[in-house]
Each structure stands twice: as C-alpha cells, then as structure tokens.
Amino acid sequence: MHVQTERRGAAPSHREATFFHAFILLSTVICGTLAPTVIGPVLPQIQHYFANVPGIETLVPVIVTMPMLVLGALAVVIGAISDKVGRKRVLVGALVLYAAAGTAPIYLDSIYAILASRALVGLAEAAVMTVSTSFIGDYFSGARRDRYASLQTTFASVSAFTFNLLGGMLGEHGWRTPFIAYALPLLLAPFVQACIWDTRRTADGAAPAAVAGGDEPEFNAWLLALICAVAFAVGVVFMIVPVHLSFMLVELGTRAPNQIGLAYAMNSAGVILGTATFGWVLVSRLSVLQQLVAGFAICGVGFVTMGAAHDYASLALGGAINGLGCGVVLPALISWGLRSLPFARRGFGTGAFTAAQFVGYFCSPLFVMPMVGHFGSRFAVVEGWGAALVVLALAAFAASRLGMRRLKLS
Structure with a gap:
C-alpha cells in the first residue's frame, strides 16, 4: 500500500519516452500556428460579411491577435496549475477546448461572439503550448531535449507553411470554411490520453525517477x-x-x-x-x-x-x-x-x-x-x-x- 501511494501520479521508473511520444507532443504545436495562418487569407471576406458593424476594420484583425493576448496573460497561471494538478489532464482538456472554440465561428453569426470564441482559443492555446513544452523538459534531458526543442520550432514552421496554403484553398469556399482546420487538435487528444503519462512528484517530494535526470537545477x-x-x-x-x-x-x-x-x-x-x-x-x-x-x-x-x-x-x-x-x-x-x-x-x-x-x-x-x-x-x-x-x-x-x-x- 505504501508503494502505491509513493508511485501515484508518477511515471514508472522503467518507462522511457521515445520519439513516438515526442512526436505526439511536437504535433500539438499546430495550435500555435493555426490562428494567423489558416484564417489570415479570409480576413477581408470576414470584414465584408460584417461590414455593417461599427469599427469592423479594427475588430477583424483582433480575430487573429486575440489568442496571442490571452496566451500572454494566462500562460503563467496555467503553467503553475499544471505543476499542481498534473500536466496530462490539462493538455487533454485544452486540446478539446481548442477544437470546440476554434470551430465555433462556423456557426456563430456575431462578430462579438466570434471574438469571445477566439479568447477561449487563446486560453486553450496557452495550456497546450505551455504544457507540451513542459512535457518535453520532463521526458528528456541533455542533447535529446535540445534536439526536440529545435524540432518544436521545425514542426511549427512546417505547419505554418502548410496551413498558409490550406487556408487559401479552404477560403475559396467561403470565410467560415477555414475554421474547420481547428478540429485537427481533437484528433490528437486520444493519443495524448492513451500514450502520454503524467509527471508529478512522488510522495517523498522527489521528482519522478523517469524525469529527474539526476541533475535538477535549483529554481x-x-x-x-x-x-x-x-x-x-x-x-x-x-x-x-x-x-x-x-x-x-x-x-x-x-x-x-x-x-x-x-x-x-x-x-x-x-x-x-x-x-x-x-x-x-x-x-x-x-x-x-x-x-x-x-x-x-x-x-x-x-x-x-x-x-x-x-x-x-x-x-x-x-x-x-x-x-x-x-x-x-x-x-x-x-x-x-x-x-x-x-x-x-x-x-x-x-x-x-x-x-x-x-x-x-x-x-x-x-x-x-x-x-x-x-x-x-x-x-x-x-x-x-x-x-x-x-x-x-x-x-x-x-x-x-x-x-x-x-x-x-x-
């Protein structure tokens, strides 16, 4: 019974992260590139659709920047919460929220409701970007961690290039169509739930053996x-x-x-x-x-x-x-x-x-x-x-x- 308590919430000591686990975590960076890339090409169409709304010229660009504002405001808080309650549940919940809020403009018919949904996208994005990066730090150390940190930026750049092209093609079918791409992170949630294990401290206050690395720095x-x-x-x-x-x-x-x-x-x-x-x-x-x-x-x-x-x-x-x-x-x-x-x-x-x-x-x-x-x-x-x-x-x-x-x- 004592052993179970000590291991609760921690990764088993024999469990080692592989490239497959890193690939799942790295794939979540699409949440940081969808906002400015997929919907960028249809912003003029959105402005034309809501042309009768006062100040629409100012409101439309905020559709892109709103997630960045919320992320900047809440990333620290969400990161601290993940330290307390566990990163996995935060990441899975954020992926689901991202998909739900990101696709909301498909059926919303108010620019203000759309802006509210974009704020929720920023909340989810803050959680995804913070927690997935933290997981890479938890799972890997040394040169492997550094390489995966570089791959995180590589994944973001490749996805930005891809979604720029995708946004233009989807935009040919109307300004709402590109928001379908926001459902993609929902496909990742089951893989995170099934394949990613949580990382927390053990009962004696030490870092889990699988992630401690033996050289933990002081804060x-x-x-x-x-x-x-x-x-x-x-x-x-x-x-x-x-x-x-x-x-x-x-x-x-x-x-x-x-x-x-x-x-x-x-x-x-x-x-x-x-x-x-x-x-x-x-x-x-x-x-x-x-x-x-x-x-x-x-x-x-x-x-x-x-x-x-x-x-x-x-x-x-x-x-x-x-x-x-x-x-x-x-x-x-x-x-x-x-x-x-x-x-x-x-x-x-x-x-x-x-x-x-x-x-x-x-x-x-x-x-x-x-x-x-x-x-x-x-x-x-x-x-x-x-x-x-x-x-x-x-x-x-x-x-x-x-x-x-x-x-x-x-």
Missing part, C-alpha cells in the same frame, strides 16, 4: 526573469518579417499573391534550416550565449539585406537569412529555459517565458510602426534593426570573451 527567479526578457526580445524580432515583408514587397512593385507567398515560404524554409542547424550542429558545440549571439547576428544580417534590397530576389533572400537566424534563436531560448527550471516549477517557468514571447509578438508592431512613421520607410527601419542586432551580438561576444580571459587570469 532561480532572477535567471527566469532574464530568460523572459530575452523571450520578449525574441518575440519582437521574430514578428517583424511576418508583419512587414508583404508591405515591403508591394513597395517594390510585387503584388502577385503567389510571389508574396513564395517570399514568406522562403522565410519559413530559413527557419526550418535554422532549427535543423541548431539541433544537429550548434547545440553540442556552442554555449547558450554563443547560440543566441550567433542567431541574433544572422537575424541582423537578414534585416540589413532586406533593408538594402532594391528588387524581389534580394528582399526574399534577406527574409530567408532572417528566418535562418530565428530558427537558431527560438530553440536556443526553449532549451535554455527548460534546462534552467526544476521539475516542480517547470510548468510555471515555461508559462512565463512562453507568455513573454507572445507578448513580444503582440508588441512588435507597436515598436516598429512609430519608427516607420518617423523615418518614413519600412526599409530604413528594418535595416536599422538589423544593424543594431549585429552590433549587440558583436558586443555580447566581445564581452563574453573578455570575461573568459579575466577568469583565466584570476
């Missing part, structure tokens, strides 16, 4: 605050290309949707290549600081290339280079966060830096657009951001080298 609030600050910066930088690339292409005379889509696809391909480079090359050769410095420097070079572009090819190339840098920075951030958090606070900490990143996504246009208004050109602003990132990366690299020299001399 450091200041380190978490630093990770959150970097996550916010990553969110701001990452959203510059998705928000502004199409406008820059139009300024150069490119208006064909297929050409604009190809430029975005090149950016996504860069992200995918960057995550592969991180997972199979950089993670075992560079420290966290060096990974972030390299990623931000590449992002900066991409921005400078975009800002100096005078034709379609060079602008698309700059977007691809920037994607490569983002593909390094995003998994480096996740890996850093997971390795810095103890089991008991992993849900809380993951929720914190996930929230900070999504707040950065939301705030990115608020930083960039006033600068565009002041300088009068997106090209000049993007080039300026790139130059600043390169300078900061070089300064961080020089400071780290100087610190190492002083340490050796002492």
